[in-house]
Amino acid sequence: MTLRYLTTRLLGSLATLVVSSFLIFAMVRLIPGDPATALLGRAFDPEVAALMRKRLGLDGNFFIQYLDWIRAALTGDFGYSLINGAKINEQILDRFLRTLHLMIGGLLFGLAIAIPLGTVSARRRDQKAGSFLMGLNGLLISVPQFITGLLLVYIFAVILKWLPAGGWVDPKSDFRRWLTAMILPCITLGLALSAFTARVLRTSIVEATVADYVVAAKSWGLPERKVYRWHIYRNAALPTLTTVGLEIGYLFGGSVVVEEIFGYPGVGQLTVDAISGRDYPMVQAAVLLFAVGFTLINLLVDLSLFFVDPRLRK
Amino acid sequence: MSDSNGNGLQSAIEVQHLTVTYRGRRGAPAVLDANLEVPRKEIVGIVGQSGSGKSTLGMAVAGLLDPRQCEVSGTMRLGGTSIDLGSTENSVWETLRGSRIGYVFQDAQAALNPLLTVEQLLVQPQRHRGVDLSAARSIAREMLEAVEIPDVERRLRQYPHELSGGMKQRAVIAAALIGKPGVLIADEPTTALDVTLQAQIIRLLKRLKDEFELSIIFISHDIDLVADIASHIVVMKDGVVIEAGSADSVVRKPSHPYTNELIRSIPRLEKVGFFQDTEFWSSRG
């Protein structure tokens, strides 16, 4: 049973990756007009244009080109950037790691905010504290992420001057500076995640509180505290985990914006620059990495849910 | 009330002037001035339609009503001690629930936490009372055997969704009795089951009553079923107790017209004919 589920999920993820990579590769072909001409502009030269088309994978058979690209990608070779001519993989890998730091930090902050927010607003839902927190939550959801980011920069970097407004330094050379520079971007990223998660957590706790199995547990003599620990929190965690799993995908998108706000040199910033600069090979490489990361994380989340919820195992 | 022999024995549980109102709801209270007495080792049936207040009464006695939604008043005498039914002191109720009063739920599926194994569900309430793990486990095992669940070892490790409807109901009964309460409140324990299972559960309850010396409050809308199992019957309508007495007298000579209606509304099968070796039965309304 477990094996069958695992294989189905793995195959599903693999299929998603294949289709994504296909679309990403095809992306260049779908650009209206001739990209080579557009890129060269006034420096147009038919030989250079032909070379460029070759680099972009526009000449020759589509499928052969696709397979070549995939084969190269699997070995980590994404070709060369159109903007600076340097090898892509050298530029991407470091950035990808930095973005990963950002995402992990964001996740941690997000949970650190969401769990108390959700729990307290659930347990005190009949009191003023509960409604206040709910209102706060609603506000958090409404305000776009990059606005909260700008607001945080304004308060903490401009007015209070406690934290730097962004940037990045190598943690090996100045750990403290690296850490302080990470705080605001991670909080911004985490806030967006936490707003939704806190709301789901609150709803799940409230639903669990009035569920029949909780009344049953009470009828068997379990005290309030134990009822919360064994029944309410445990059962509320499930839909919350599912939501967090879905939200993790959002972290990818969110990081693009956050990197832009704080000038954080991650792969998101690279992608945005590449798109504006029409550096197609770079865009393809970056988006492919995104797709791989996203699918992998979703797979991990699904698998962990499988282990947590016994009902999925039947 | 006295028991079926007419002797006034000390009752297992006595409820006096129980009134339950739902907060924020205008109109008649869910239960109004109900009085109830359950003689020891007897079964008292509470009968009524949906909305008659019978389930609310059961839950009030077990202290399971949400004080945020309901206002309860009245007293209960349980084996010599007097308890204020309107009390919101958790500590008072926590000593009663499970160890003095047990509750069997109608919807067994909903009463069992889907994330916990049967064993975990049965062991937890015991652990809280200070029973050590291995003792708790063996008691859980004994309890499942007592409710006639076959293949106990396997069932203990299973999750609720892996059990059949009848087994879930038995598991709920086991959990209710695990604290060895003297009083059991069974709220429509058979309503969700098909007729054959119903009969089995009824037999089980009768047996458990003798084995564990229980006094049972049996709540149901089915007066036929109640008449079968209970020695005393209480009839409720719109939150009020309209009739109470021994099962025999209530069914044979009901004094209230509503009771009469309840009895008459039971479809009874009557043999109406005989044709070529086959008996024909028809229901009479």
Next chain:
Amino acid sequence: MSTSRFSPSQRIRIGFFVLALLFIATGLVLLMGSYSYDDIGAGERLATPSSSHLFGVDSYGRDYLTRVSLGVVISLGVGVTVSLLSIAIGAPIGVYSAIRGGWLDMSIGRILEVLFAFPQILLALVLITILGSGIQTAMVVLVIIYIPIVVRYVRNVALVEAQQDYLLSAQMYGSPKFRQCFVHVLPNIQGSILVLASSIAAFAMIAEATLSYLGLGVRPPLPSLGILLTENQGFLSTEPRLIFFPAAVLVLLVISVNQIGDALVDKLDLKRNPVRA
């Protein structure tokens, strides 16, 4: 779920009132104001607010009030258009799929599953790379991204509605599927669709602002609120009003739309789910 002291209808009215106010105010500014949004000679650069420039002047010498106003119009326009278009296309598909059932519904369900396996951001980025930037492309991209969301939502709602007895009896009478959709089901899920419309409008406004902020949406000098934020971010410490005004206005827009949506949910729920014991 709301514990606001205002009733749902009141909240809807407040939301619309705020939006109308914004719309009228910006309309007045744009129609009667004497400045153009890209007129770099309008005033002294970075001048603080004064009677002739209510929001002051930006770093290029343009009147800021005009620019913010046009930004509001762009946001509202994009939000409403994207919402209407994606629902106009997605809702019929969702309803028809739910009613028709069979292999069509199954295929659509599968396609939706596959579509949702990809992060929206990726799709947006890819589409923008192909189609380029600009306000029209941004709207097209957003519509494409939101259509699957609309289809999934409407399909789910329609499926629930389809279980209702009145529809089953219509089927028994042999009513053609097409007719069933539009005469029976659609009117009854209007409420849910309205809620969806407000959510999508809010999302679209934020998405448009974000894309413009990244330089991938509306092209300067057109002053989308996102563009205003990005071109003036450097002045956060010296002239915070340049960030404050567009940010505040955007937040106001989004909150109003969200409030309308939330209030609609409450209002409709009250009709369908009477108080549970």
